[in-house]
Amino acid sequence: MTQYVELFCQSNFSFLNAASHPEELVERAFELGYQGLAITDECSLAGVVRAHVCAKALGLPLIIGSYIRLVEGEQLVVWAPHKQAYSELSQLIARGQMRCPKGHYQLHRDDVEQLLKTALIGWLPHPHPNDWQPSLDWLQSWSQGRLWLLATRPLCGNDKLRYQQLCALAEAIELPVAACGAVLMHDPKRQPLLDTLTSIRLNQSVQQTLAQASTNTERHLRPQSSIYRLFQQQHIEQTYLLAQQCQFSLDELRYQYPAELVPPGHTPMSHLRQLVAQGQQRRFADGVPLAIQAIIAKELALIEELEYAHFFLTIEDIVRFAKQRQILYQGRGSAANSVVCYCLGITEVDPRKIQVLFERFISKERGEPPDIDVDFEHERREEVIQYIYQKYGRDRAALAATVISYRFKSAVRDVGKALGFADSQLDQFMANVDRRDKQQDWRQQLGLLGSPDHHLIRHFRQLVEQIIGFPRHLSQHVGGFVISAGPLHQLVPTENAAMADRTVIQWDKDDLEALGLLKVDVLALGMLTAIRRSFDLINQFTGQQLNMSQVEWEQPAVYDMLCQADSIGVFQIESRAQTNMLPRLKPRCYYDLVVQIAIVRPGPIQGDMVHPYLRRRHGKEPISYPNEAVRAVLERTMGVPIFQEQVIKLAMVAAGFSAGEADQLRRAMASWKRNGKLAKFEHKLRTGMAANGYSTSFADRIFKQILGFGEYGFPESHSASFALLAYVSAWLKRHYPAAFCCALLNSQPMGFYSPSQLLQDVRRHGVTVLPVDINQSDWDHQLVADDNQQAAIRLGMRLIKGLSKQLAERICHHRPSQGFSSLLELQQRCAMPRHEQQALAAAGALNPLTGDRYQAHWQVAAQANDTPLFANIEQTVAEPESANYLSIPSEVDNLLQDYRHLGVSLGRHPMTLLREQQLFKRTISAAQLPQFSHGELVRVAGLVVGRQRPGTASGVTFVTLEDDTGNINVVVWLNTAREQRKPFLQAKLLEVHGILEREESVIHIVAGRLIDRTSALEQLAVHSRDFH
Template identity: 30%
Template sequence: MYLNCHSYYSLRFGTFSEVDLLELARENHVTQLALTDINNTSACLNFIRKASTYNIKPIVGIDFRNGINQQFVGIAKNNEGFRQLNTWLSEHLHLERPIPQQAPDLPGTVFIYPFEKVLLHGMEAFKEHEYIGISVKDLRKLPFSKYIGYKDKLIVLQPVTFRSKRDYNAHRLLRAIGNNILLSKLSTEEVASEDEKMYPVENLYQAFREYPFILENTDRLFPQCSIDFDFTTGKQSQNQQTYTKSEQDDYRLLEKLCLEQISYRYPDGQQQALERMWKELELIKKMSFVSYFLINYDIVRYAKAQGYFHVGRGSGANSIVAYLLGITDVDPLELDLYFERFMNLFRSTPPDFDIDFSWRDREDMTRYIFERFPHVALMGTYVTFNYKGVVRELGKVFGLPKEDIDRLSERQFDHSELDEVSRLVLRYGSLITGMPNYISVHSSGIIISEKPLQYFTTTFLPPKGYPTVQFDMHIAEDVGLYKFDILGQRGLAKIKETLEIIRYNRPEVTGMDIHDVQRFKKDRKVNGMLKRAQCMGCFYVESPAMRMLLKKLEVDNYLGLVAASSIIRPGVAQSGMMREYILRHHDPKRMKQAHPVLLDIMPDTYGVMVYQEDVIKVAHHFAGLTLAEADVLRRGMSGKYRSRDEFKAVEEKFISNCRQKGYEDSVTLEVWKQIESFAGYAFAKGHSASYAVESYQSMFLRAYFPLEFMTAVLNNGGGFYRPEIYIHEARMLGATIHSPCINRSYMENRIRGKDIFLGFGYLKDLEDRAVQRILKERETNGIFTSLEDFIDRVHISIEQLSILIRMEAFGFTGIDKYELLWQAHFSLGHTRRFESQYQLFKVKQNSYEIPVLKTTHLEAAFDQLELLGFALCSPFDLLLEPPQSNRLTRDFNHCLNHCIDIYGYLVTTKRTSSRYGEEMFFATFLDQSGEVFDAVLFPPVAKQYRFRGKGIYRIYGKVVEEFGFLSLEVVKMRKESYVQDPRFSG
């Protein structure tokens, strides 16, 4: 009886979820109703999925509006009608076209005009599929309207937006947020009527008792509407079903491609590989995932043809078929990766490939996929109201001063001291928090569907310019749409650009194959660098935490790095199992503490769960769960489950089975605690292996081409650290660093031999258009010979030219920059040249008597600090007082367990909490020789001594060692002062 119901996916309008709507319907004895969100179908599939749980027949449609102005409500009579509604709305959203007054004529649909709209426009004729909707409120006007005579066209259209007065208040706040105005300025036209609520069905019938024909018309409509999607476990995938248009041809192609590559991947023996390959192919065919593999192969093939680098990771790296197709570079036989983790008959979801491309290439890869396949869309995601966002929005709506909003959003208040308005902000903030705010784009997901995406949802067109579905990955998976993950990362761009730089800076280097990872794994220089954790700039292994772990584990091989890549993840680390792994690594006797079953299942990781596969093994072999139940755990720990109840049921069975096996509860609960700690963080072993391959490629380049590699690192946004730190690292590796030069520099950094010229891009106040003029003129007419020559040839303001001079971009002239600044002001200071102006004849510059000027080392450093954000000299040269200690990192060995006084330039800090929830810090510093050392501030010290931004700190602390890793436990520290800026002193 309800044909116009809203959920909170009527964004910044509705006030409760689609599941809450079903619960509300059950409470009011409603057995069938329609969900019609405003210009949105985000909730429709989950509404249909959940409806049977409430014994309700679901109907779906769309409330078509221009802003708040309702035009008509479209109801889908069947799946085709739903597709038609979605397609029609998608066109309007893509083109930003307003919804017209007249509803379209679409197969399988019904359109209902609200009574107020019919009155306003004086509508006369209605098509067979068009009706006039009458709400309870409209019954007061209906008898006095000519439309009382349209008896066969009148049906009940009672909107449902609120459950209570509180919902109505929340709605008004959402409308004020949506309109970005004060609540007091919100007009009644922007707000829904307070009586848009659901009545018990018998009450609704009672309200319309004088108009039985309206009830009869409505009752006739409901049986005409029926929609169905398959949400059962083991449902058929809705992804593109074939690659070649024929399942038989698909399989023959997949088989052919694998056989073509078997000798390349396994030149020294193929028997084991062939056995594994045939086993996988049989299962892939049985589970109808042949096209899935071929589509991924197609994507990777295009990338290789364009010279793009990629990394295939995720659970897909467990597949030898993926390895043969070149989707991944991880050999599953080498790592004993069992295919059943990736795909098995008990798994409810299809295999999962994550394919990384360079951040520079990802856009073209996305374009290719959309052009290559017929039914493609980006995956949507919901950006919800979080606490801080809600408080800030409501603070503005209620007119709170900025200081009060800041205080509330940072939770820096005593609730008892708050005024009434602030309390309202918090009260309604708690109601709105968690509601969807707007629909955005998933970071990597792309859907390639067998049917047009509008069969499932409306699509919208975000700034990226590609159609995007109005639901997230969970809803997509529910209906059988599984995303392809196409990600962008900078690590691959660093590798690719390093190779390009080597070609021009080291032309003597030929025949290097960056994909020859097997050779890199055996390289002593690379493995030695890994063991010493000299990995600055290298993908995934450069952070302080990873450096510490590599040293503690003395990692000097590929398999060790695979394990380390997963152990570092928060799940393993926070459960205490990272420390246990290290202890067992150093002391084999400690493995006796492991449960014998766990040790038997995971001998390579000392009986410690490290990978997602380990959880499946433990669940199956230790606790006796089925593979299907173990898969629920896998999805649960990776954050992909939809149902907490389902996860809870598996937990209860896990504990029950363990008791039946005779395990002590303390052992069972400890193992379960380890499993829970993986939630949202665990890596599949193949995933870690893929990361380790890229790490080895990076480390090889750093080992043999360090300056080219560091230049590429800088040109691709650095990594874990600030650009300044990578510039320092390049200097430590033998580079000479030059400030930007008008004749040698580009927007990015360039290397010539061992000279690295910083790019113009570091000059934050230099305009891009000025740089483009310089580069274009230099390319067209050659290098600049002097400042005068530059001014004659390049249109530039005195302000922009001053930046270049102060950064010594004219250093090649041999003239002091102060003298050049005088010359620049004499030449440009009183003139205004426009871009369209140019000089036919060179104008002779007047000669001026300029005083002899000399820039000091300190003045140059402070210019660099201002313009670059860092100085090119050692920061220790800027200290007000010379260091009182010459202790260095290399002294740690012979000062073990003693306190030392050392100076350090702050590189990075990490705030964390002790086991008791107290604040503490880890920090990384550079010593006076440029070497890195690490320090920890435990809670008592962290309370007393605070970090005050980057700079040099004098630290007094105790040198400690753990598993060979030396660090400093800070006792006290003080930030040291720099000299006064000489440019403004005196």
């Protein structure tokens, strides 16, 4: 009585139609002693890999299939007995998906007949037997020996009668019958969730969709005893026999790499060796060190053994394309551990500069393919993507998917709406739940929606908890490509993404990893664009031919600048936290930057690595190592583990972990907060270290550091790749500040600072910035010569809010070499819609033509409003040039308009104007703060340009004030914020009385009293608006 196999079962990857995760279904089927389970989501294989991984671990046979509704009305379930049939199924699904927009599919009888040559088919009969004959005729005509009738017992009205009718039919036409559950959930307790999902799908409340709600809970994985009672023995046997035919497992999937990358006469491996040899010459012009040679040999041997040559060739081809097109790129992540990658030009991190750990990149034990991410200039990444599509074709290259699942906010909205709560109630609830600080507290806040004992509130809570993590739909992954030799859809179905011209496979990167399939990440990085633009600008302005390879490495002047925290704009080390660390760490070489980037993260901070490191670095604490093995691992970071690789290496060296075990530890570290799996590793670590003679205090320290690392342990290779770019950008900032700033501005959005802040910084460094001018500016910002022949920045029209790029280009195109002489001429040469003319006027760009903004608007309105009817009347020409009944904008007026329409102002800072008015007399400016000592009481004031609440620090907020001399860092503790809520939340101009804290040159003001001075701003002009 234990032969049952469930053949028709849908998981929550039939989006919003079923109420259990694939894993839950697999586990439950296993508990019930089923002899197998099929996951048959509707026209999708998106959930099968998760089911596969789970089933494999449990030893439950898993059958791959899909449920399909045809346009002509038939409902079928298709199963894959072997790989060929699986391919057929995958192609069928792809065909159905690709011809429809995202979220829909369409399949006809023809499709099924054409494509399913060997797959097994199950037919679900219509409710009324009169409709059966045509479908059966069609099915039987082409599916000999592969067709089953599917019987269900949902225990509704006439189901017994239907079952009997089906049995009679089966006997009459001699077709086998399979019993199935039409399962939508693993446990009957999921019924409320199932009904809720239905309501969400129909976009109504449960009360409104009672007609579609489930009438009972029979569509769950039922105990075999029930099943044997409901179905005839012979049908269950036939089900079992059907299942026995299905032996296909996803493990059989391996794909072939594109063959066109291997030139004739070569094998993939030999070609790779050749490329590596060439690269070696290039990279190590003075000869390859022996140690490096050994590593290369080891890597190549491993690549050969694991048959990954194609993978490297594919990527090498892509980066070669980028190089030819002069698109800046850089490999990152664990790939930087590979010297082969360095030789192939995929990464730039010199293996002589950091310690490479190849096992971090590939290892036999991990059984996983390597993971290579390549960053490209963000503005040109699309070219790379198109190259891939072009070279391999859309049927052989596709993006991996990302599963968009329910998170807290979307769960509350959708469940709340389904249960009938009003939008305003839900708004109120969510606004009151502060998710970042208190993870669990939303359950305590339920009182806002009603009495916690009320059944609706109980359901709400339970449903929200259940639905979080449920998939909603697939979206395209940022840049993860899957490329294959043959058509992809033989391997996995593709479907359309929301973006035009993009297709995704139905699996995400975890699925790909689980199955050992390779993907290439083609990512975008704003700084690469900025760097390239910098070089272009410099070359244009000076006539040189500068590029990355001419950057002078390890220049003391550059490090001097960084030690003074003068790093606004520099990659990775410009944030507030970073600028606070720079004067303390005082980087003087490339490796110091590698450390700097990795150390300012929650991991090292929580693991208490930062202070020991700094103390030792400045000689305030002795460094000691228990033995040489540990020294080898930790020497370069003063005995303090800062990188992920160091922790892994320590586990191997000190506690005897194998490479594979150490890797498992790394994974466990990444998610221990969620599933607490670190416990078993702790034991092994401690016993291992004890066995090797390490002290308990050492073991304690190491374990504490591991805990601190958690999800935030930064890989050294990653940091090393970034440090390269950090240095290059710092070098550019030091030597070509105008060009660098101009390039950054032209590459927005990116980075930590707003254009306003970047410009203020560059002006403080003595660079002239010229306003947007209709007769001088392009769309982009430009480098021009100022009066002293120095490089200055001419602001571009892209800053103007409301102006389109096309119009800007048109203006430049039609602009005479001496410029437009009047607004009329501009309008005559370029047809411009009124709102764009107003945008120009509001930004002050027309001032050279009209005198001031008000006049500009006045004139724009006059011309633009003339309809053809009035075009000939003298009024258009007789208008006097300036209307003297209009007032003239004051300095403050201009300032406010600048901020509002450009986001930046080149006039004086508002704080300067306010101080002129004798306001803020007793406050100290940012530039004056270094004159004060630690512990002094000070008063400061400025515009609020930033409020940050980092997750680690308990409720503290970092407020950044900007005044006319720079930025002021203010620390507001939770109590202060609570007691002075109004100014804390609302002030745009804030005055702070507090205590100055300083550690060498890093200064903070700990706020005591907060005073909202926004009204002072408002009184400067009739209306005050946005300053940032």
